[in-house]
Each structure stands twice: as structure tokens, then as C-alpha cells.
Amino acid sequence: MLHSLRDKLGLSARVYETGNGVGGTWYWNRYPGARCDTDSYIYCYTFDKQLLQEWEWTERYPEQPEILRYLNHVADRFDLRKDIRFNACVTEASFDEKANRWTILTAEGDVVTAKYFIAAVGCLSSSNLPKFKGLETYKGKHYHTGQWPHGGIDFTAKRVGIIGTGASAVQAIPEIAQQAKHLTVFQRTPNFCVPARNGKIDPAVVNTRKADYDAICERVRNSYFGYELSFIEKSALEASPEERERVFNEMWDQGGFNFWLANYQDMLFNKEANEVCAEFLRRKIRETVKDPVLAEKLIPKTYPYGTKRQPLDTNYFETFNKPNVLLVDVNETPIEEITPKGIRTSDREYECDIIVFATGFDAMTGPLTKINIRGRGGQLLSQKWSDGPHSYLGVAVAGFPNMFTITGPGSPSVLSNMPVSIEQHVEWITGCLEHMRKHGIATMEARADAEMQWTEHVAELANASLLPTANSWYLGANIPGKPRVFMPYLGGVGPYRQKCDDIAAKGYEGFTFAA
Ligand code: N01
Numbered sequence: 001m002l003h004s005l006r007d008k009l010g011l012s013a014r015v016y017e018t019g020n021g022v023g024g025t026w027y028w029n030r031y032p033g034a035r036c037d038t039d040s041y042i043y044c045y046t047f048d049k050q051l052l053q054e055w056e057w058t059e060r061y062p063e064q065p066e067i068l069r070y071l072n073h074v075a076d077r078f079d080l081r082k083d084i085r086f087n088a089c090v091t092e093a094s095f096d097e098k099a100n101r102w103t104i105l106t107a108e109g110d111v112v113t114a115k116y117f118i119a120a121v122g123c124l125s126s127s128n129l130p131k132f133k134g135l136e137t138y139k140g141k142h143y144h145t146g147q148w149p150h151g152g153i154d155f156t157a158k159r160v161g162i163i164g165t166g167a168s169a170v171q172a173i174p175e176i177a178q179q180a181k182h183l184t185v186f187q188r189t190p191n192f193c194v195p196a197r198n199g200k201i202d203p204a205v206v207n208t209r210k211a212d213y214d215a216i217c218e219r220v221r222n223s224y225f226g227y228e229l230s231f232i233e234k235s236a237l238e239a240s241p242e243e244r245e246r247v248f249n250e251m252w253d254q255g256g257f258n259f260w261l262a263n264y265q266d267m268l269f270n271k272e273a274n275e276v277c278a279e280f281l282r283r284k285i286r287e288t289v290k291d292p293v294l295a296e297k298l299i300p301k302t303y304p305y306g307t308k309r310q311p312l313d314t315n316y317f318e319t320f321n322k323p324n325v326l327l328v329d330v331n332e333t334p335i336e337e338i339t340p341k342g343i344r345t346s347d348r349e350y351e352c353d354i355i356v357f358a359t360g361f362d363a364m365t366g367p368l369t370k371i372n373i374r375g376r377g378g379q380l381l382s383q384k385w386s387d388g389p390h391s392y393l394g395v396a397v398a399g400f401p402n403m404f405t406i407t408g409p410g411s412p413s414v415l416s417n418m419p420v421s422i423e424q425h426v427e428w429i430t431g432c433l434e435h436m437r438k439h440g441i442a443t444m445e446a447r448a449d450a451e452m453q454w455t456e457h458v459a460e461l462a463n464a465s466l467l468p469t470a471n472s473w474y475l476g477a478n479i480p481g482k483p484r485v486f487m488p489y490l491g492g493v494g495p496y497r498q499k500c501d502d503i504a505a506k507g508y509e510g511f512t513f514a515a
Contacts, residue, residue, distance in 0.1 A: 003078045013083060014085060016089075022071050033173075035059075035061045037311075052213050092374075093374070094374035128360050137340050140354055143354070144356075160176055160354045163186045166358060167191075172358060184326045190300045223493055224492040297329050376400070386483070388485030392451040392511075394408040394410030394411025394458075395428065398447060401445040407422055411488070412492065421493060441515060443514045474486055474487060
């Protein structure tokens with residue numbers, strides 16, 4: 001976005017960043033095993049063809065340090081740092097209706113005004129540290145996966161407790177278990193995991209992809225989820241059990257998101273179809289985990305497959321066969337408090353030298369509502385969204401002129417390959433600003449009726465699927481008191497891009513402009 005504002009539009013622009021370096025997610029999430037769940041060749045920027053050709057990824061799924069190196073490389077290559085103010089946490093942004101300008105404040109004392117306010121705060125950047133009683137009495141060290149210390153942590157000879165079994169924990173648990181003397185995993189909801197099948201990439205494959213990048217980008221931009229994957233155009237129930245078994249095994253062997261995003265087309269819509277997919281994965285867990293009682297605890301039974309974000313694993317279930325790993329099901333024995341020595345559940349105390357909170361994020365709305373963003377009439381965004389997010393296209397909010405939210409709630413965002421959706425929003429916002437400049441427009445604002453219709457459309461698509469039936473962070477179910485509203489847009493990356501482009505072509509239908 002900075003590159004587009006400055007180098008394409010010739011605007012003066014400044015980025016404010018809490019961290020002391022670029023990278024966002026990949027700057028903060030440095031826990032052991034952190035790597036991307038998307039194939040590296042499509043987990044990158046596509047706006048610069050030379051950059052695409054030059055950068056060499058070493059693995060199918062790049063590890064956090066490699067992605068951070070890439071993002072630093074991009075920052076250097078496009079000379080971005082000179083317009084980024086690091087170590088600056090934005091606390092307030094308010095729209096001045098007389099001046100038609102935003103005033104932005106940081107915790108460090110900056111006060112700046114700007115015509116446009118673009119929130120590129122990420123969807124999963126506001127860590128959720130549940131309020132466990134007694135945490136302040138704990139004598140050991142504790143860390144959240146999303147705010148990991150830069151020097152790393154040495155788990156050697158340590159007794160470690162980890163709370164949570166989402167995508168972050170699924171990556172971290174096998175790595176921590178290798179180092180630690182003992183690892184206790186506190187599980188609230190078991191997860192359907194599929195093997196990542198990471199590895200080096202064959203140089204011949206790299207060359208073929210590089211030669212085909214234009215077509216790859218086109219396919220990904222017009223796909224449903226931002227991947228080179230599409231559903232099988234058939235019901236899982238129409239396929240014979242033999243055919244299903246063959247297809248499921250193929251997807252299982254391919255690893256990655258294939259099982260999730262290239263499955264039978266009714267898998268996310270029809271309970272029965274979903275159940276046959278879920279049963280295949282449950283069988284895999286039973287085959288992997290040696291202790292049958294333990295296996296049953298690790299098997300998800302309370303929500304349909306694929307309705308929570310698919311974690312990819314490398315030896316996750318195998319790790320529970322190790323003698324130094326213990327699973328505690330907190331549904332059977334809830335965590336009552338953190339004690340000076342560790343974690344106490346309803347039946348005993350587990351002593352830990354280190355506690356890892358893999359407890360996720362206040363997703364999508366959290367990073368925006370924790371900033372005091374005030375629109376017209378001083379209205380707080382957090383108040384406007386007290387019953388869930390209201391947004392037009394997930395990119396603009398009625399009453400908040402000249403504010404844009406990159407991958408905001410109501411856009412495909414977390415139901416897509418993020419770089420693809422980020423680039424789409426950046427291109428679209430750049431187009432808006434160009435349009436405003438060309439027509440001498442001072443403010444652009446989503447209309448309340450357009451916003452209402454879009455918000456209803458987002459809900460309607462979600463409700464036609466099984467996704468809202470799980471207690472996932474997609475609906476804010478992980479945050480006590482958060483309204484249960486499905487936040488990302490399920491209409492697909494390609495169709496969404498088309499809608500955004502059509503709206504632009506019609507002179508930004510659904511927006512009002514003032515000179
Ligand atoms: O967070 P999560 P995450 N007591 O919310 C549990 C992306 N990501 O950091 O399921 C006990 O998924 C909670 O339990 P439950 C990806 O989009 C990407 O793992 O709410 N447990 C759950 O098990 C992902 O989905 C990548 O019942 C509590 C866990 O903590 C998203 O980030 C890698 C609890 C939180 O899981 C978030 O993943 C990693 C409590 N009070 C993550 N509160 C890659 O692309 C919460 N939990 C590689």
C-alpha cells in the first residue's frame with residue numbers, strides 16, 4: 001500500500017508500526033515451528049514481476065524467518081523504510097468534519113493529520129490472553145505464541161505447559177516436545193489436522209512455475225480461496241465409498257489445504273457429506289495415536305470438519321505417542337487457576353517452568369476496535385460494531401469517510417490466501433484514490449444502505465454453509481462476550497474481486513462523494 005500511495009500515486013504517505021521492523025504476523029509470531037500453511041510460490045507479492053522471478057523460496061511452506069527475510073527484502077528493494085515510523089503504536093484516529101481530515105495519535109506522542117486513513121492492522125494481530133485467575137502469581141515464564149521473544153526460548157530440561165490446540169499450537173507442540181523434558185497440552189477443542197508434507201522444492205518445478213507465473217497469478221486471483229485449488233464438482237454422497245476413499249487418500253497424500261479446499265463441493269454445506277470427510281480424518285487419528293483412550297480425546301466430535309481453520313501438521317498426533325507428552329482435556333477437568341508453580345485443574349496441579357499461551361487472537365475486529373477510531377459525530381467504531389462488524393465490502397465503513405480497511409471484516413480475508421486478498425484491496429483502494437483525485441473529490445464514504453445490504457449478504461452466504469455451526473474465531477466465539485457474528489466473506493476471492501471491480505466501474509456504486 002505504501003509503495004502504491006507513494007510511487008504510483010505520488011502522495012506523501014507514512015506508515016505507523018508498533019514493531020521495530022516490518023513483517024506483521026511474521027514479525028510477531030516466532031514460536032517454534034511457525035511456518036506458512038500456504039505453498040510459498042503463491043504466498044508472495046505479485047505486483048512486481050522481477051521480484052517474483054528473483055526470489056527463491058527454499059521449501060514448500062516457508063518458515064517464519066524466511067518469510068520475514070522476504071518481507072525485509074521487499075521493504076529494502078522498494079525503499080519503504082524511510083516512510084515507516086517503527087515503534088509507534090496508533091492509539092486514536094478521529095475524523096475532523098470541518099477540515100475533512102483524520103487526526104492520528106500514537107502512544108509515543110505523534111500527532112499527525114492526513115486526508116486518508118488506511119488501516120492495515122491485520123486480522124490476527126490482537127493476541128488473546130484469557131483472564132486465568134492467578135496468572136500474576138506464577139513464578140515461571142509465560143509467553144503468547146503471537147508475541148514471541150525475538151531471541152527464542154530454550155525449552156531444554158524444562159517442564160512446559162501449553163494451553164490451546166489451534167493452528168499455532170499444532171505447529172509448536174511437536175517442536176517443543178522434542179526439546180522439553182515434559183510437555184503438558186491443555187486442550188479445549190480437538191482439531192482435524194491434515195499433514196502439511198513440507199519439503200524442499202524440486203528446482204525443475206520452481207523453473208516451470210516461474211515460466212508460468214502470469215497464468216498462475218491469473219488463476220489464483222480468480223479462484224475461490226486464492227489458491228490453485230477448486231472443489232470437486234460432485235457431492236461426496238454421489239461418490240461410491242471406494243471412490244471417496246481413493247480421492248480422500250490422494251488429497252491426504254498431497255498434504256496442505258487440498259483436503260479442505262479441493263474436497264467434494266458439498267463438504268462445507270451438507271452435514272452428511274461433511275460427516276464422511278470427518279470420519280476419514282478421525283480414522284487417521286485412530287491409526288496414528290497408539291493409546292485408544294487418548295486417541296478418542298484427540299478426535300473432534302462436536303463440530304463439522306473444515307468449519308474451524310484447517311491446521312496443517314507435521315507429526316502432531318505422533319507427538320502424543322511420546323512418553324514426555326501428556327494431554328489434559330479441560331472439558332473433563334477445567335483449568336481453575338494458575339498457581340505460583342503451574343496450572344491447577346479441577347483434579348490436580350501441573351507444575352510448569354514455562355507456560356505457552358497458544359490461545360489465539362481477538363480476530364478481525366479486535367485489531368481495529370482496540371484503536372479509538374472516531375468517525376462523524378465522534379462515533380466510536382467499537383460502538384458502531386458493538387453487535388458485530390458493519391462494513392461495505394469489508395473495506396469501508398459508513399460514517400467513517402476516507403477510511404479504508406485492508407482485509408477488513410466482510411471481505412474474503414481469512415477465508416483466502418492473505419497476500420492475494422491484500423493485493424486486491426491495495427489495488428482497489430489505489431483505484432479509489434485515483435478516482436477521487438481525478439474528480440477533485442474531498443471525501444468518499446460508504447452509504448449506510450449499501451453497508452447494510454453487504455452485511456446481510458455476508459451473513460446470508462455464511463448461514464447457507466456449515467461454518468457458523470462451529471465455535472470458531474471466525475465468529476468471535478473464542479472471546480468471551482464478543483457478538484457471535486460470522487466475519488469473513490464466503491463469496492470467494494474471484495467473485496468478490498469481480499464485484500469490487502463492477503462497483504468501481506459503476507462510479508463506485510454504494511458510496512457518496514463530496515467535493
Ligand atoms: O489460535 P486459535 P491460533 N482455555 O484461536 C484455545 C492463523 N495461523 O493462534 O478451540 C482453554 O485457532 C482454543 O480453544 P477453542 C490461522 O488462521 C496461521 O492457533 O476456542 N483453551 C484453541 O484451541 C489460525 O486459525 C498459521 O475451544 C483456550 C486455541 O486456544 C489463526 O492464526 C499458523 C482458551 C486457540 O486457537 C489462529 O490460530 C498459525 C481458554 N480460555 C496460525 N482460550 C499459518 O499459516 C482459547 N483456547 C502457518
